[in-house]
Amino acid sequence: MHDTRALVKMIELFNRVHELETxxxxxxxxxxxxxxxxxxxxxxxxxxxxxxK
Incomplete structure (x- = not known):
């Protein structure tokens, strides 16, 4: 759960990858x-x- 939240936060931070000129x-x-x-x-x-494990 914590890994998923961390990943989502990182993606939100870099949420500009879909732009042509990032x-x-x-x-x-x-x-x-x-x-x-x-x-x-x-x-x-x-x-x-x-x-x-």
């Missing part, structure tokens, strides 16, 4: 991509029961 740097865009990918993989693992 002020975000390539590094910021990569950070969003990496964090989102990490979150999605986490959710997929725990939802499929493949989460290892």
């Amino acid at each position: 002020a975000l740097t390539d590094e910021q865009l990569r950070a969003i991509l990496l964090r989102t990918n990490s979150w999605l993989m986490y959710i997929l693992q725990i939802s499929s029961g493949n989460f290892h």
Whole structure:
């Protein structure tokens, strides 16, 4: 739950990625991509029961 809230807050902070001329740097865009990918993989693992403690 906390990870999801943190991800949503980050996306709200960088909610300008859909604009054609965004002020975000390539590094910021990569950070969003990496964090989102990490979150999605986490959710997929725990939802499929493949989460290892």
